[in-house]
Amino acid sequence: MRKKLSQIETEENTFEVSISYSDIKFDKNNIGEIIGYSDGKMPIHFEDMINKIIAKFPEKCEIHAGYKLLDLQYLPNKIDGLFIGNHFFKMENIVTGQLKKANKAAIFLCTIGDEMELWGQELSQKGDSVLAYLVDIVASYAVESATDILHNYIGETVKEFGWNITNRYSPGYCNWLVNEQQKLFSLLPKNFCNITLTDSSLMMPIKSISGIIGVGRNVKFSIYFCDKCNANDCTHRKYLLSKTK
Amino acid sequence: MNEIIESIGLCIEKGKVNKASSYPIDMQGKDGADEITKSALIQNIGPDEILKTCNDAMQRIGEKFGRNEVFVPELLMAAKAMTTVMEHLKPFFQAGSIKTKGKFIIGTVAGDLHNIGKNLVSMVVEGNGWEVIDLGVDVKKEKFIKAIEENPNSFVGLSALLTTTMENMANTVKEIKAEYPSITVIVGGAPLSAESAKKMGADAYAANPQEAVLFLNEKIAS
The missing domain is CATH 3.40.50.280 (Cobalamin-binding domain)
Structure with missing residues (x-):
């Protein structure tokens, strides 16, 4: 049974959730699927490398996760996006279609820190491109898994009020422009979860995920959401697909 | 001579960098791209010929990648073996006896x-x-x-x-x-x-x- 996580309220409606490296369960078959190997057919050499990376993960990660609950409004006369807090977020129907029935938005951030990224860069510089690549894959898997844990936790927390949650949506995906990150971050406390934005709206540490989860009585989580999109090489889609196999 | 040239190509395609490399498992303990290239140059095999076999091998692995027969790790191993060969060929590039394509x-x-x-x-x-x-x-x-x-x-x-x-x-x-x-x-x-x-x-x-x-x-x- 998964251990119960805890949260602390740092500001009004803003929570930091404590997630530990031991909460992340690495599944090598799923990681193999993300790379492209189906049915556990990853060459043993690469599997050994992944084992070594996973063994080092506890000393290479610093997980921070949190969210803020804000009012969400969808106006039928302004269908090209949503109002969250005091900002209008421009989104396509692929996102608004799922979020428009929500009453609230959980703006979330999650990171595993920068140590895995730095390790990968160091390996690349030393010419060990394969290990560097696998470190990147494991790190991406870890941050997605940590975000899954946060996502589920938010779901469990709001369930107490009779609310449901939607899938999560991130700037940069589902045709939601990456520069909308600036608005998203402006709704959160400065350096929330130790994550900052670059001028080009990218998060630092790199292995971080930001986004929105719709919350409300009339919303639902959709397992087959990615079927609506044609971005076959999307990293989030690959992660979700690996989980369904 | 053909045999040694083919061996270099095979090492690249399979990502066998050097003898010490444990990858791939079926070539463990055998010479890799490093040792065979060194030996080829000692035997006066032309660097342009070595370069051509490398290019052909990279093309083969690239095609396999395009057909989803191999994935990023295999491609990176091949590139690593190729880089090892290129280190040996560097003096010939610098001397102008072989040229980059651009x-x-x-x-x-x-x-x-x-x-x-x-x-x-x-x-x-x-x-x-x-x-x-x-x-x-x-x-x-x-x-x-x-x-x-x-x-x-x-x-x-x-x-x-x-x-x-x-x-x-x-x-x-x-x-x-x-x-x-x-x-x-x-x-x-x-x-x-x-x-x-x-x-x-x-x-x-x-x-x-x-x-x-x-x-x-x-x-x-x-």
Whole structure:
């Protein structure tokens, strides 16, 4: 049974959730699927490398996760996006279609820190491109898994009020422009979860995920959401697909 | 002589870097690209011949990658074996007895930090005999322009993974073409297609590293 996580309220409606490296369960078959190997057919050499990376993960990660609950409004006369807090977020129907029935938005951030990224860069510089690549894959898997844990936790927390949650949506995906990150971050406390934005709206540490989860009585989580999109090489889609196999 | 040349090709295709390398499992304890290339040069096998077998091997592994028969780790191992051979051939490049096919400037466009696809293209293109100038990730258009200015007659490759950075890519293509209309620009990355590449004014779209190589090779042959 998964251990119960805890949260602390740092500001009004803003929570930091404590997630530990031991909460992340690495599944090598799923990681193999993300790379492209189906049915556990990853060459043993690469599997050994992944084992070594996973063994080092506890000393290479610093997980921070949190969210803020804000009012969400969808106006039928302004269908090209949503109002969250005091900002209008421009989104396509692929996102608004799922979020428009929500009453609230959980703006979330999650990171595993920068140590895995730095390790990968160091390996690349030393010419060990394969290990560097696998470190990147494991790190991406870890941050997605940590975000899954946060996502589920938010779901469990709001369930107490009779609310449901939607899938999560991130700037940069589902045709939601990456520069909308600036608005998203402006709704959160400065350096929330130790994550900052670059001028080009990218998060630092790199292995971080930001986004929105719709919350409300009339919303639902959709397992087959990615079927609506044609971005076959999307990293989030690959992660979700690996989980369904 | 054919045997030694074929062995170099096999080492590259299978990613056998050197004798100490435990990869691939069926070649453990055997000489790798490093030892065999050294031996080939001692036997006076021409560096151009070694380079050709390397290019052919990289083409074969690139084709397998395009058919999903192998994945990124195998391609990277092959590129690593290729790099080992290139180290031995470096003095011949410097002396001018063998020449690179040209210069290829590559980078991931501004707003995007994904480097795996870009690195793969870099390695495969380099493995096919090109000099690669890698500008890194989150590269602003001004940096591409400066690199072109410093390396006239080069070819340019732009990479992106995020659907939302295609706008930056389109702007970069536009700026490059405005300053250097004759420069050839190839684009690639998950959110792109031949149609979107054409729309943004790029000369070509490469779905995988091998397609980039084929396009570049055709371009210099024409």
